[in-house]
Amino acid sequence: MSDALNYLIKARPEAMQAYFTFLKESGKHLDPKTRSLISVITKIDSQTERGLRQYLPRALRDGATPHEILDAILMAFPTLGLAKIVWAMDILLDMDIPEFRAELLGAEVEWHDLIDWAEVRDGEITYVEDCDGRSIFIYRCGDDCRVYDSRCPHQVTDIPHLALSGMRLTCPKHEWAFDVSTGECVDKGTRPLRQFDSRLLAGRLQARW
Numbered sequence: 001m002s003d004a005l006n007y008l009i010k011a012r013p014e015a016m017q018a019y020f021t022f023l024k025e026s027g028k029h030l031d032p033k034t035r036s037l038i039s040v041i042t043k044i045d046s047q048t049e050r051g052l053r054q055y056l057p058r059a060l061r062d063g064a065t066p067h068e069i070l071d072a073i074l075m076a077f078p079t080l081g082l083a084k085i086v087w088a089m090d091i092l093l094d095m096d097i098p099e100f101r102a103e104l105l106g107a108e109v110e111w112h113d114l115i116d117w118a119e120v121r122d123g124e125i126t127y128v129e130d131c132d133g134r135s136i137f138i139y140r141c142g143d144d145c146r147v148y149d150s151r152c153p154h155q156v157t158d159i160p161h162l163a164l165s166g167m168r169l170t171c172p173k174h175e176w177a178f179d180v181s182t183g184e185c186v187d188k189g190t191r192p193l194r195q196f197d198s199r200l201l202a203g204r205l206q207a208r209w
């Protein structure tokens with residue numbers, strides 16, 4: 001939340017509580033994906049960069065595809081106009097969300113080769129850089145493992161390997177912290193790391209996105 005909103009919550013708690021209740025109640029018949037798409041549009045219309053950076057990844061997490069998000073933005077053209085849409089595309093490009101890369105927009109979900117299973121140390125975190133355009137954190141526990149996107153679920157910052165301390169991964173941008181053995185956010189934030197399906201094939205670990 002912005003410093004301005006935090007200030008208003010402290011200065012005028014009753015009014016702000018009513019405002020947040022209104023926002024929650026006003027969308028209660030919509031599914032999360034639809035709510036996120038509407039929020040993306042309103043952030044573009046008000047040109048709230050921080051909010052747009054927050055809601056673009058949230059819309060993906062809530063089940064919207066990149067094409068659905070682009071459709072929603074383009075459908076709002078009559079009210080947004082070209083200048084605001086270009087403003088939003090500049091931010092989207094700056095965020096460099098893999099799903100929105102032009103060469104991946106039509107791509108099917110598929111399995112990607114990550115690493116030789118023998119190189120994944122049991123009970124530890126293994127970092128694999130640049131697997132078909134994204135970096136990966138892997139936690140292995142015996143024959144099982146969890147495979148995580150290195151991009152922060154807050155605003156898609158690519159969390160570097162150096163941000164790892166034991167099992168704790170801390171995003172350098174706003175310090176959301178994650179337990180990599182579970183993927184859960186354990187400090188500052190509210191959402192877990194994005195986890196991918198994985199499988200072993202001929203001794204190689206693969207993940208699907």
Ligand code: FES
Nearest residue numbers: 152154155171174
């Ligand atoms: S981008 Fe904000 S905590 Fe990671």
